[in-house]
Amino acid sequence: MSAASLFAHELRMQQLIFWRNRESAVFIFVFPPMLFLLLGAVYDGEIDGVPAVDRLLVGIVGYGCANTALAGLAITLVIRREGGILKRLRATPLPPPVYLSAVLVSTLIVFCLQIAVTVLLGVALYDAHAPESVVALVPVVVLGAAAFAGLGLGLASLIRSAEGASAVVNLVVLPMAFLSGSFGSTDRYPDFLQAVADVLPLTYLIDLVQAAYLDGDSLTDDLGAVGVVVAWGLAGLAVAIRRFGWEPRER
Amino acid sequence: MTNGEPTLQPAISVRGLRKSYGGVEAVKGVDFDVLPGEVFGLLGPNGAGKTTTVEILEGYRPRDAGDVRVLGVDPWQSATEHRERIGVVLQQSELPPALTVREVHRMFAGYYEHPRDVDEVIALVGLAEKSDARVKTLSGGQKRRLDLGIALVGDPELVFLDEPTTGFDPSARRTAWELVRSLRSLGKTILLTTHYLDEAQRLADRVAVIREGSLVRIGTPRELIGAAPEVEIRYRENGRDVVVTTSEPTKVLADLAGRAVAEGRELEGLEVRRPTLEDVYLDLVDGDPA
Numbered sequence: 075m076s077a078a079s080l081f082a083h084e085l086r087m088q089q090l091i092f093w094r095n096r097e098s099a100v101f102i103f104v105f106p107p108m109l110f111l112l113l114g115a116v117y118d119g120e121i122d123g124v125p126a127v128d129r130l131l132v133g134i135v136g137y138g139c140a141n142t143a144l145a146g147l148a149i150t151l152v153i154r155r156e157g158g159i160l161k162r163l164r165a166t167p168l169p170p171p172v173y174l175s176a177v178l179v180s181t182l183i184v185f186c187l188q189i190a191v192t193v194l195l196g197v198a199l200y201d202a203h204a205p206e207s208v209v210a211l212v213p214v215v216v217l218g219a220a221a222f223a224g225l226g227l228g229l230a231s232l233i234r235s236a237e238g239a240s241a242v243v244n245l246v247v248l249p250m251a252f253l254s255g256s257f258g259s260t261d262r263y264p265d266f267l268q269a270v271a272d273v274l275p276l277t278y279l280i281d282l283v284q285a286a287y288l289d290g291d292s293l294t295d296d297l298g299a300v301g302v303v304v305a306w307g308l309a310g311l312a313v314a315i316r317r318f319g320w321e322p323r324e325r
Numbered sequence: 326m327t328n329g330e331p332t333l334q335p336a337i338s339v340r341g342l343r344k345s346y347g348g349v350e351a352v353k354g355v356d357f358d359v360l361p362g363e364v365f366g367l368l369g370p371n372g373a374g375k376t377t378t379v380e381i382l383e384g385y386r387p388r389d390a391g392d393v394r395v396l397g398v399d400p401w402q403s404a405t406e407h408r409e410r411i412g413v414v415l416q417q418s419e420l421p422p423a424l425t426v427r428e429v430h431r432m433f434a435g436y437y438e439h440p441r442d443v444d445e446v447i448a449l450v451g452l453a454e455k456s457d458a459r460v461k462t463l464s465g466g467q468k469r470r471l472d473l474g475i476a477l478v479g480d481p482e483l484v485f486l487d488e489p490t491t492g493f494d495p496s497a498r499r500t501a502w503e504l505v506r507s508l509r510s511l512g513k514t515i516l517l518t519t520h521y522l523d524e525a526q527r528l529a530d531r532v533a534v535i536r537e538g539s540l541v542r543i544g545t546p547r548e549l550i551g552a553a554p555e556v557e558i559r560y561r562e563n564g565r566d567v568v569v570t571t572s573e574p575t576k577v578l579a580d581l582a583g584r585a586v587a588e589g590r591e592l593e594g595l596e597v598r599r600p601t602l603e604d605v606y607l608d609l610v611d612g613d614p615a
Contacts, residue, residue, distance in 0.1 A: 075436075075437075075438050080436065083435035083436075084435075087432045090424065091421045091423065094421075094423035094424060095421075095422070095423045096423075157419035158415060158417050158418035158419055159418060159419055159420065159421070161385075161415065161418060162413070162415055162418040164385065165383055165385075165408060165411070165413035165415075166408055166433060166436040166437070166479070167405050167408045167409045167436050167437060167438070167479075168436045321385075
């Protein structure tokens with residue numbers, strides 16, 4: 075069978091599995107817009123020189139990327155690996171690269187829908203700005219999803235048990251989101267926290283999202299930030315290539 | 326296609342198979358053939374090399390040495406072609422819990438070039454009434470049938486069943502045995518691993534006993550039992566249990582009975598038994614290497 079039709083089939087199945095599983099749909103899809111609604115109700119005025127709600131929206135898009143492509147992907151893959159689904163799939167003619175591509179594209183679809191919902195909520199309820207340029211925003215979103223998916227694959231390769239997956243992943247994602255300014259300004263953070271934030275990929279992704287969303291800047295306007303995000307994604311991918319397994323680690 | 330058409334080529338052919346993990350030899354030169362349409366049982370204690378052997382045949386891992394052909398191809402080199410024609414039931418594999426039985430069958434059917442009709446397969450494994458039930462609501466036995474269903478949905482010629490009834494209650498085991506028999510009547514070749522001897526005895530046309538990475542015996546269940554020449558005669562005399570193991574049971578019994586009749590007493594607790602496959606098996610796996 076052609077790789078394209080296998081991919082289309084698997085993508086449909088991945089979407090069905092994602093939306094049918096209420097717990098993951100709520101945690102991965104609903105959680106970031108929900109945080110946005112809460113934070114939007116609390117902040118007003120300006121953050122870092124832009125309207126607070128716009129800054130929060132942009133920060134939540136960044137958090138959503140980490141939550142969907144890194145946390146959600148890593149937890150899902152560890153649970154599937156430890157449950158033996160990945161091993162079972164390897165006994166079918168479905169090629170592993172086709173399977174992984176379908177999982178990644180499915181994740182990207184969820185992330186894009188999540189951004190759309192967040193933007194609609196922001197515009198409708200909090201008078202947030204619509205994106206300055208969708209054409210500028212799309213490549214940033216795809217870059218972010220790809221890089222964080224690379225990190226998600228790497229992290230999944232390092233986690234040994236399904237029970238620990240959610241805890242380990244959130245231990246990585248939540249502090250990162252907080253330090254990178256997903257939930258508000260980092261101006262008043264102490265220097266050492268800002269120093270940590272300065273090496274995190276989410277800090278730079280949020281910069282890129284903000285530039286595209288508010289000013290319509292393209293990726294080429296801040297190649298330094300693109301470089302940091304890409305480097306992290308490649309580092310995650312490198313770990314995954316060395317360590318990713320299809321069979322349960324725990325027996 | 327494969328039904329009833331006698332082929333000279335074995336479905337599985339294994340010659341001199343070797344595999345080590347980190348310096349420990351798990352499989353030390355195993356040879357056997359599985360004929361088309363045959364139910365072949367691989368028996369052995371944990372750590373004997375059973376699962377390693379089967380997983381090499383399933384295409385999960387490469388071998389260190391030896392020649393392996395599954396349906397005429399090398400399962401490691403020709404992975405995709407090979408996987409199109411085999412069905413696998415693993416010892417443990419969960420399936421997406423929120424999908425229904427029919428959706429999971431459709432999911433797997435979509436991976437194969439020529440899948441069978443999904444509802445037909447669901448009926449074959451006895452889950453017709455559960456077609457629209459979510460996987461997470463199924464009982465253990467029903468989940469096992471689902472595993473079997475998705476192993477059959479690609480219409481495989483060869484089915485691997487790795488300990489298919491472990492953890493079943495007796496009635497679920499009987500149902501599973503019926504399923505395996507019905508697979509056999511469909512003309513499928515089946516490689517079954519099990520540590521239940523009655524299962525091998527009831528289902529397998531031939532059995533191979535594997536121990537410490539080597540095959541110690543291969544044959545029909547009857548041949549394996551027949552290979553043990555001794556018959557056991559037990560009775561009680563003066564309050565003591567007596568066991569006589571003999572290859573001439575008729576003569577021994579005649580002597581014993583003659584003596585007892587002459588002395589006007591009964592042979593208490595008289596029992597004559599041929600060894601079961603279990604006895605033979607325990608001898609093979611506990612005794613000195615053959």
